[in-house]
Amino acid sequence: MIQFMALVRKDLRLFFNDRRAVAVGMLVPIVLASFFGYLFGGQGGNAETSRVAVLVIDEDGSNISRGLIAQLASDKNLDVKPATMDTAREAVRKGKATAAIFIPKDFGKDAGHALFTGNGKPELGVLYDPSHRVELGMVKGILSGAVMQTVSKEMFTGKSGREMVNDSLAQVENNPQIAPDVRHALTDLLGSVQKLNERQDAERSRAGASGQLDSYGGLSMPYETREQAITSGDNVEYNGYAHSFGGMGVQFILFMGLDVGIALLTLRQTGLWQRLRAAPLSRTMLLGSRTVSASLIACVILIVLFSFARVVFGVRILGSVAGMVGVCVAFSLMTAAFGLMVAAIGETVEATRGYAIMATLFMVMLGGAWVPTFVFPAWLRKLSVIVPTRWAMDGMDNMTWRGLGFSSAIAPIVVLLLFTLLFDAIAVMRFRWRTD
């Protein structure tokens, strides 16, 4: 026990004696976590999200095109500005605008006809920045809703809409190619629209209203959404810093584990290794003490990070504290085992450092430490369960902002401990204890 305690104490003293390294080791993850936390929502509702820049080229100039532009501009997610075709193309190419919508001449007229007959649909051109495909989907969704609302409103209430209804009614009645039963149905529909328009005119006269296009009428979205963030409880907002501090903690602790492995490889090339080996010291004792000291250091880093996040950004463990402690301890043990495995597999320090950094970044990236896994494609989300960091992140998220109970920490803890056993087994099997 004297030997074990001495080995652990020595490792801790060597780590914490290097105050500059400790400060950098704590400061860098704090800075990065603060930055990522701000990007991913900060402290809930107060976070300001950037609007998607959209340019509109209006070559139609109709009531419908103007209404469409107004509808788009009213959306809080879009920053809509007029442009010419050339300036729009240039802006998208330079990344200054995410998309540009081109409204061609006679769009309003053609869209009105197409609404009732389904024929001669006009095309809306959309130029987009290929690096913003996610935003493109959102722009197209908003555009679809806006077109339906604007065109239908004009068709049912606007002056040009009435003319188009009358024209369409005449076309339907005189078109021999339309089957009698279809003609009858369309005539009824368009006639009803005419009657509706006349009734609205009468109501407008009585009310003395101006009869502006967008005052009432037309089709509208048949639903409204009521958004509610499901967090740990009512009136508890999502705190983006909870995830980012967990993520950066995971990343930097993994790098610390990697350093433990590299240090062990380096130690083998020194007289210190000979002195350790000459003492009556077992392999289990040496590797075990390294596991404990690295785990303690990892726990200290996590405590410092989450304490900072608690004080500065209000991150709280809203779930089970015991679960959070369990996840952190299991992750720390896994990290230490990872470091030992690196030392066991590695041949030279230089080569080992290269592939171990690659493996670490792979785990960090797939585990959702940089960006949450929900932005991954479905297949990648499924694949990410193969890396222990995914379980650490899930466990920390569950215990912090999701506010879940201890039962939600059990799976992450068990999986992390299984990874620990796996890595330790590889380390013990492959570790070259003797110097030959």
Next chain:
Amino acid sequence: MLEVNGLTKAYGKLVAVNGVSFRADRGETVGLLGPNGAGKTTTVSIIAGLLSPDSGEVLIEGKQVKSDTDPVKLKIGLVPQDMALYDQLTARDNLIFFAALYSLAGAKAKQSIDDALTLVGLLDRANDKVGTFSGGMKRRLNLAAALLHDPQLLLLDEPTVGVDPQSRNAIFENLEVLKKRGKTLIYTTHYMEEAERLCDRIVIVDHGKVVANDTLPALHRLLPVTNVIAVELDQADGFSPEQMLALPEVKAAEVKQSTLRVGVHDLARGAPGVLRWLSDHGHSYHHVSSEQPNLETVFLTLTGRSLRDS
């Protein structure tokens, strides 16, 4: 105390140690002398249990080191060739750690540490970080770290590499004290002066093999000559030393630059004959001295190579 029997260790095709055998009795200092790459460190590493031999055995007081935690290891103190210290810790903290590796703690550890620091003259620097020490001080602390558990057998692998003459002397004095205390020392070096000064017996190793193993006087007796007469000639051009081999006392003769070296067994009988022969043959000289052959000469004689050239 120590018996090394037929040790062999190969790395692929390179045989680093090839059937090395020797023994060291309690209180004896045995030098392993050989050039770099001769297999000295490999031999010491096998004795310390750091390496397994391909064949052969090491017995310490009749027992082999059978496992990493074998109590036999408590009898061994290793001073590695590379510095084995933590620069970030103080001298005392280093020694506290190394003492703990041998399960020493508390008052007993403190006493051992103070004794070791006193021996190597670093007690007044005990609380300074090792990183602030000179190379010589580090070497002395490196020695102290091996003494804490009071081992009977000390393995010293080139403990004076890279130190100044003053520190080297200090280390020699420390080792002489340990020798007086009855410790068995195995001392590897490629400096013949160190082996000559410290060692009771010298094992000369070359290419992994023991080429000689005896006391210093006995090694000298291996040589064809035991004395050398050095004559500074006024004119060495055209001098042919081979002619001198006709003299009955002369065993060897060579001329380098203007110095004639003549090997004889008996200086009193050989010197007058050599000087008379020079006068008779018209060779004048301005200085005569005698030299005793050293380990360098022994190594040269046994291997055909100089220690420093190897």
